Amino acid sequence: MHNQPHNHIVKSYDEELQRLTGEIVRMGEIAVYQLGAAIDVLDRRDSRAAERVIANDDAIDVLEHDVSHGVLRLLALRQPMARDLRDVLAALRIAAAIERIGDYAANVAKRTMTLNMHPPVAPARGLRTLADIASGMVNDVLRAYQERDADLARAVRERDAELDTLHTSLFRELLTYMMEDPRTISSCAHLLFMAKNIERIGDHATNIAENVWFLVHGEELQGERDKRDDSSAPAP
Amino acid sequence: MHNQPHNHIVKSYDEELQRLTGEIVRMGEIAVYQLGAAIDVLDRRDSRAAERVIANDDAIDVLEHDVSHGVLRLLALRQPMARDLRDVLAALRIAAAIERIGDYAANVAKRTMTLNMHPPVAPARGLRTLADIASGMVNDVLRAYQERDADLARAVRERDAELDTLHTSLFRELLTYMMEDPRTISSCAHLLFMAKNIERIGDHATNIAENVWFLVHGEELQGERDKRDDSSAPAP
Numbered sequence: 001m002h003n004q005p006h007n008h009i010v011k012s013y014d015e016e017l018q019r020l021t022g023e024i025v026r027m028g029e030i031a032v033y034q035l036g037a038a039i040d041v042l043d044r045r046d047s048r049a050a051e052r053v054i055a056n057d058d059a060i061d062v063l064e065h066d067v068s069h070g071v072l073r074l075l076a077l078r079q080p081m082a083r084d085l086r087d088v089l090a091a092l093r094i095a096a097a098i099e100r101i102g103d104y105a106a107n108v109a110k111r112t113m114t115l116n117m118h119p120p121v122a123p124a125r126g127l128r129t130l131a132d133i134a135s136g137m138v139n140d141v142l143r144a145y146q147e148r149d150a151d152l153a154r155a156v157r158e159r160d161a162e163l164d165t166l167h168t169s170l171f172r173e174l175l176t177y178m179m180e181d182p183r184t185i186s187s188c189a190h191l192l193f194m195a196k197n198i199e200r201i202g203d204h205a206t207n208i209a210e211n212v213w214f215l216v217h218g219e220e221l222q223g224e225r226d227k228r229d230d231s232s233a234p235a236p
Numbered sequence: 237m238h239n240q241p242h243n244h245i246v247k248s249y250d251e252e253l254q255r256l257t258g259e260i261v262r263m264g265e266i267a268v269y270q271l272g273a274a275i276d277v278l279d280r281r282d283s284r285a286a287e288r289v290i291a292n293d294d295a296i297d298v299l300e301h302d303v304s305h306g307v308l309r310l311l312a313l314r315q316p317m318a319r320d321l322r323d324v325l326a327a328l329r330i331a332a333a334i335e336r337i338g339d340y341a342a343n344v345a346k347r348t349m350t351l352n353m354h355p356p357v358a359p360a361r362g363l364r365t366l367a368d369i370a371s372g373m374v375n376d377v378l379r380a381y382q383e384r385d386a387d388l389a390r391a392v393r394e395r396d397a398e399l400d401t402l403h404t405s406l407f408r409e410l411l412t413y414m415m416e417d418p419r420t421i422s423s424c425a426h427l428l429f430m431a432k433n434i435e436r437i438g439d440h441a442t443n444i445a446e447n448v449w450f451l452v453h454g455e456e457l458q459g460e461r462d463k464r465d466d467s468s469a470p471a472p
Contacts, residue, residue, distance in 0.1 A: 075311050085308055096332060175422055182415045189411060192425060193432070224344055 009153040013074060013084075020070050020091055021146060025097045027063045028142040030056070032135050034105035035201065039131045042112045042124060042194075050063060053109035060102035067095040097204040097211075101138060104197040104204075107116045118187045120160075123177050126170040127191065130198045133163045137205035144212045153212035154221060156205055163202040169193050249310060249320075254308050255383060256327055262298045263334045264378040266292070268371050270341035271437065275367045278348045278360060280431075286352075288346035296338035303331040313322040319454075326451040332382060333447075340433040340440075347426045354423045359413050361404040363427065366434045369399045371469060373441035380448045389448035390457060392441055399438040406431050 020224045034053055041049040047075075071091040075084065115124070137156050144152040171192065213221040270289055277285040306325040311320065344363075351360070373392050380388040407428065414424045449457040 068325060069321065072311065072324055075308065085305065088308060089304060092328060175425060178414065178421050178425075179418045182418050185414050185421070186411055189414075189425070189428060192428070196429070 016074055017087055017091075020067055020072070023063060023067050023070075023089060024095050025142050025146050027060055027067065027095065028101070028138060030060055030063075031098050031101040031105060032138050032142075033086050034060075034102055035108070035131055035135055035138075035198070038105050038108040038112065039128050041109055042115070042127060045116045046110070047113045047116050050085070050109040050112045054106050057102050057106035060099055064095050064099040068092055071095070086215050086218065090145075090211045093211050094208050097208050100202050101201050102150065107197050108194045111194050115187055118184075119185045121177065121191070123170065123173050123182045123188065124191055126166075126173065127194055127198065130163065130166055130170065130195060133159065133166065134198050134201040134205065137202055138208075139149070141205045141208045141212065145208065145215075148212070148216050149215040150213045153216075154208040157209040157221065160202045161198060162208045167195055167199040170182055228236070242381045252306070252310055253323055253327075253415055254271045256303055256310070258307075258325060259299060259303050259384045260331050260334065261378050261382050263296055263303065264337070264374060266296055266299075266376050267334050267337040267341060268378075269398055270296070270338055271344070271367055271374075272433070274341050274345040274348065275364050277345055278351070278363060281348070281352045283349045283352050286345040290342050293338050293342035296335055300331050300335040307331070322454065323452050326381075326447045329447050330444050334443050337437050337440050340437050343433050347430050351423055351424055352373075354420075357413065357423045357427070359406065359409050359424065360427055362409065363430055363434065366399065366402055366406065367429060368400070369395065369402065370434050370437040370441065373399070373438055374444075377441045377444045379449065381444065381451075384448070384452050387454040389445040389452075392447040393457065399435060403431055403435040411459065414451045429451050454464045 024224075034056060037049070037053045037056075041053060071088055071210045075088050108131075117228050137159055140152060141156045143149065144156060174188045174195070210221050270292060273285070273289045273292075277283075277289060307324055311324050344367075373395055376388060377392045379385065380392060410424045410428050410431070414421045446457050
């Protein structure tokens with residue numbers, strides 16, 4: 001430990017970083033809640049509730065702005081040492097990823113409003129399974145971030161393959177459904193985008209996981225990259 | 237002006253910021269090139285060329301990493317004053333937006349490879365018009381960033397409505413095409429996602445424009461927000 005003033009600066013830096021980590025985790029919890037709410041309104045075909053989910057997304061955007069500013073101000077309290085840069089970069093990137101997750105959840109809610117103008121189609125049920133996996137990934141990666149648990153982060157990344165596989169099979173199911181009954185094409189097209197949104201939430205959880213790994217270990221997580229573009233392949 | 241050492245720090249900060257701005261603009265130019273190349277491979281049905289576009293995306297990702305690190309190191313040269321925080325935040329956000337634009341361009345290229353397994357469908361031609369507008373927006377917003385031209389940035393944001401309208405009409409055309417000839421459903425589904433990718437490029441150009449405005453004026457650009465989720469509405 002160093003002299004008193006330096007020590008004081010170090011302490012307030014750590015406290016402030018911890019506070020911001022808490023804010024980021026709360027942002028993430030709101031995003032997970034939003035995804036669950038979006039799937040509920042899909043089931044209930046409740047356009048009013050969908051509007052509330054869409055409106056709630058602003059709260060996440062506002063938090064992301066606050067976190068970004070707070071995190072950057074933090075950097076000025078320190079010399080630019082390797083670990084501090086990693087903390088700051090990770091916080092910024094994770095907050096941005098959560099903001100995107102919130103956008104995807106809001107987009108799912110928004111498309112339910114269009115679906116409600118048409119008769120229900122059966123493959124819509126498949127979205128809940130996708131959403132449950134994606135939510136689980138986001139919850140776990142938030143915990144990995146809060147506890148700086150790189151192994152948990154790696155485990156989250158590995159689950160993304162499962163989500164991709166399920167997404168591919170839902171994609172095919174939707175195409176088949178459209179071919180068998182062209183009257184469902186419009187609804188199924190929206191469901192394709194909703195499924196894709198949820199698959200992208202998994203990509204962002206993976207991206208957060210990679211940031212947690214980098215934060216803890218100071219090097220990139222090796223092995224399979226996140227399958228950001230996989231949905232381009234699954235077509236029959 | 238202050239004493240010599242301070243002056244020296246200030247100068248190197250400005251020079252470094254200018255260098256990083258140049259890097260970010262170069263990233264953006266690569267992203268625009270990538271989008272054009274993706275549309276060319278769509279026309280030519282050339283899967284080899286598509287693979288090259290996909291591989292090139294790594295160059296943008298590497299640049300984005302470098303820029304993020306460089307920009308954050310910069311902050312340590314200064315006290316955290318308002319304008320500096322704006323510079324740093326804008327650079328980080330703009331680099332991230334360009335990285336996403338590159339991803340979307342690569343995704344368009346990737347989906348052409350699936351399209352090449354099926355007979356061509358006519359509405360594919362509509363993608364070039366969308367891509368031309370999106371590329372023009374990205375080019376102009378890069379210039380707005382380089383020249384700190386807030387009015388040009390605002391003009392870019394206004395063009396996003398035109399892109400959204402065209403996207404909506406291509407979306408409807410594709411759905412109609414699918415309904416009339418269910419054998420095209422798989423190809424058209426990929427074209428829906430490709431059109432959406434290009435529409436999202438316009439959203440990111442708009443996002444960059446808003447960052448340029450904020451950078452110059454220190455306050456948010458008022459009026460219509462970017463229509464990130466509009467694609468949920470256009471279904472018939």
